[in-house]
Amino acid sequence: MKLLKLIITISLLSSSITYASCESGHWLKSKTFDGSIVILEDGSVWEISLLDKLDTTLWIPMDDIIVCNRKLINTDDNTAVGAKRIK
Numbered sequence: 446m447k448l449l450k451l452i453i454t455i456s457l458l459s460s461s462i463t464y465a466s467c468e469s470g471h472w473l474k475s476k477t478f479d480g481s482i483v484i485l486e487d488g489s490v491w492e493i494s495l496l497d498k499l500d501t502t503l504w505i506p507m508d509d510i511i512v513c514n515r516k517l518i519n520t521d522d523n524t525a526v527g528a529k530r531i532k
Contacts, residue, residue: 466513467512468511468512468513469509473508474486479498480501483517485512488532492528492531493526494529496527497526500519508520508521
């Protein structure tokens, strides 16, 4: 089931993104109230694109996340947001 979610999610993104450039197995540890900062279980800290903060405000701890280039993909709700790693 998770592989199917991954395939569907990646197909929603630009076709230039391949699985080889993605890192799965992450999950949401915490986020700011306004969704502007997301922290994953590995301690990485991500600044979310201004246009995508609305999506991350709806994310909940333990959601499965795939990191693909400058995108974070939530495979539990099938959203993808632009993000820049800041730590």
